[in-house]
Amino acid sequence: MARLADIPTCIERGDVRSSQPAREAVSTAFHPVGRRQDASRIARVSLPGRSVALLVRLALLLLTLGLLAAAAQAESEQEQRFPAPEFKGGYTFPETTVPQATSETRQWLDVAALAAALSIASWLAVKRHSRRGLFWLMICCLLYFGFYKKGCLCPIGSIQNVALSLFNSHYALPVTVLIFFGLPLLFALFFGRVFCASVCALGAIQDLVAIKPLTLPRNLTIGLSVIPYAYLALAVLLAATNTGFLICRYDPFIAFFRLTGDAPHLYLGASFLLVGVFIARPYCRFLCPYGVLLGFLSPLSRWHLAITPTSCINCRLCETSCPFDSIHKPNFGLAHEARGAGVRRLGFLFLMLPLLIALCGWVGHRLSVPLSRYNSTVSVAEQVVAERQNPLLEPTLESKTFRSKGVTEGELIRDALAIRARMNIGGWLAGGVVGLVFGLKLLAFSTIRTQKDYEVDKAHCFSCARCCTYCPNDPSCKTDSFSAAMIAQQVGQAAPKPKPTTPALEVAGHV
Amino acid sequence: MNTAPATSTGGSRFEFLRQGLARLVALSLGMLGGMSLFGARRKNTVWQIDPLKCVQCERCATECVLSPSAVKCVQSYPICGYCQLCFGYFQPHAPQLNSAAENQLCPTGAIERLFVEEPYWEYNILEDSCIGCAKCVKACEMFGNASFYLQVRQDLCLNCNQCSIAIKCPAGAWDRVPADQPYKLKHKTAPGNTVGRLKKERPQWLA
Structure with missing residues (x-):
């Protein structure tokens, strides 16, 4: 309205009669093509101009503005090829629907579910020693966190979110993800790995198929247990350089x-389950990176599940109960080796430690270049450089897209080199950590602690309470017919005797 | 109550060390968590496509863990030209301008064409049929007002921690966005029907 009212007054006053841009403004005001630009121009015209100098300056300003606006209009016409329709029949635009994602409340509900499941699991494992309770809780968690929530988001994957947020300021870590990451660790610090016992969906699906678990030799177990550290280091390295989430991408289940x-993915999952029939929980024991963190904290736990509630009578019933080889067996009567030999071996291993760290760090450094190719920026940069060196090379979709974006090659290569430099430092660090772990594992392998009772290996025990059901000193063993059935199955009986009063002792008789 | 009985003197020393270490770790964990909570009180994130970066490579249709993909084409009505000859709807050199299957560009017939008034036609996306292949988006960007564009439909998306399409996107158009603003709508980002992309080269089949 203002524009129609203003223009006649300007013309009447004779201020702008001779001004070329003013005339142009008037003409465009009656032929609205680019609405926004016109409004700005006419607003300028309606300014009162008293002195000639001001008028001239204004006219010059208007001229440049008009030229700019015309250019902008030409560009906008190029973008908006067809004018907006002018409907006569009172047509209204339909709304573009925006269906919303899961609400914040639902995510807090998941956090609450996790906390509740962990609490119940702790109570069942530490206080009740109830394998049956843990089993049904495991089924519930498998159904909820696994099949209902589709396996995302899990604490295992949240390692990468935390790493990404620590090393990249552009990614803000959501609070719920942080809690998902921290809560199982906190519970591990107080109650052991109760998260593994029945809350983790990945563990649960493997636990169900562990039908015929074999006992693995100790050196093999120790050797394989270096892999989770390497996997964790690699996953953190790739997440920290914003390359990708390795753990989520290769989640087998x-x-x-x-x-x-x-x-x-299906073959990977199926093969893990197949192996899991004979080697119980292969992913948890020999791959899971979250298990590394839990394994750090679990040995410190004050209230960890223990096989014997009071004292061990060394009945050897629990000896084969653990499918995960996580029970320290008593080692009476081991001949002590000569002191000199032991000291020499340990000294050699301690001396080897820095060498091993350096060697593994160097391997990490060498691997950083091939690893950096998983980063999209680096791979595009390499492709672009290769195409420039060899013009016959067929351009990929990525390189074509890069060229259409208007970023110079120099900028791309600078970014790629920066990522590669970070990857190089990360490679040294990750390799060094793996080397350190490898050295410490060697040290642990070469020493044997005196062990009097059957005790759980707190770092590797999943708190599944299988062993508790075998202990004749355990009150839950006597009352739990489910445990009796399990022992019967383990020993090879077809079915438990009806109403077993002291099943473990009965089994002992069979053995 | 269930801790292993500390029988020997060495055990108690070990126990003392263990408890001290446990308290230290608990304290540091608490401090870390508190600091992170204090510094990072952020909303959850979901995945979304920036339509101004998208190059319509058709990977959204194939790389999603869902089948059909959670990525769908959306129509921005205020940008649409309501053309009678919609390049997003009709095949190039369509024999006739009607809704017969051989005239349509969409491989699944997921675009609905309704007559509004002479000479304007309304185009709606039937999301149940849409597979997110972006053929219509590409054509509309090249010859029309670019009112068709791809968006992740948040009711379908599983919100994987690592989106499998985002890894394969050649344009870097995928990003995490706050869950309370889960869409990047064209007519919302810049009102006044002026949003669109810069011109692109004409495709070979038209030259």
Whole structure:
């Protein structure tokens, strides 16, 4: 309205009659093509101009503005090829629907579910020694966190979110993710790995298929237990450089939880489950990076599940009960080796430690270049450079897209080199950590602690309470017919005797 | 009550060390958590496509863990030209301008064409049929007002911690956005029908 009212007054006053841009403004005001630009121009015209100098300056300003606006209009016409329709029949634009994601409340509900499950698992494992309770809790958690929530988000994957947020300021870590990461660790610090016992969906699905677990030799177990450290280091390295989430990408069971997925994922999951029949929980023991963190904290726990509630009578019933080889057996009567030999071996291993760290760090450094290719920026930069060196090379979709974005090659290469430099430092660090772990494992392997009772290995025990059901001193063993059935199955009986009063002792008789 | 009985003197020393270490770790964990909570009280995030970066490579249709993909085409009505000859709807050189299958560009017939008034036609996306292949988006960007664009439909998306499409996106158009603003709508980002992309080269089949 203002524009129509202002223009006639300007013309009447004769201020702008001779001004070229003013005339142009008037003409465009009656032929609205680019609405926004016109409004700005006419607002300028309606300014009162008293002195000639001011008028001239204004006219010059208007001229430049007009030219700019015309250019902008030409550009906007190029973008908006067809004018907005002018409907006569009172047509209203339909709304573009925006269905919302899961609400914040639901996510807090998940956090509450996690906390509740961990609390119940702690109570069942530490206080009740109830394998049956843990089993049903495990099924519930598998159904909820696995199949209902489709396996995302889990504490295992949240390691990477934490790493990404620590090393990249642009990513803000959501509070719920932080709690998902921290809560199982906190529980591990007080009650042991109760998260593994029955809350983790990945553990649960493997626990169900562990039908015929074999006892692995100790050196093999120790050797394989270096892999989770390497996997964790690699995952943190890739997450910290914003390359990708390795753990989530190669989550073996995610295809089962989603009930959809590509063939490699399905084969991976199926093979893990197949191996899991004979080697109980292969992912948890020899791959899971979150298990590394839990294993750090669990040995410090004050109230960890213990096999014997009072004192061990060395009945040897629990000896084979653990499918995960996490029971320290008593080692009476071991001949002490000569002191000199032991000291020499330990000294050699301690001396080897820095060498091992340096060697593994160097390997990490060497691997950083191939690893950096998983980063999209680096891979595009390499492709662009390769295409410039060899013009016959067929351009990929990525390189074509890069060229259409208007970023110079120099900027891209600078970014890629920065990522590669970070990857290099990260490679040294990650390799060094793996080397340190490897050295410490060697040290642990070469020493044997005197062990009097059957005790759980707190770092590796999943608190599944299988062993508790075997202990004749355990009150839960006598009352729990489920435990009796399990012992019967383990020993090879077809079915438990009806109403077993002291099943463990009965089994002892069979053995 | 269930801790192993500390029988020997060495055990009690070990126990003392263990408890001290446990308290130290608990304290540091608490401090870390508190600091992170204090510094990072942020909303949850979901995945979304920036339509101004998208290059319509068709990978959204194939890389999603869901089948069909959670990525769908959306129509921005205020930007749409309501053209009678919609390049997003019709095949190039369509024999006739009607809704017969051989005239349509969409491989699943997921676009609905309704007559509004002469000469304007309304185009709606039928999301149940849409597979997010972006063929219509590409054509609309090249020859039309670019009112079609891809968006992740948050009711379908599983919100994987690592989106499998985001890894494969050649344009870096995927990013995490706050869950309370889960869409990047074109007509919201810049009102006044002026949002669109800069011109692109014409495709070979038209030259």
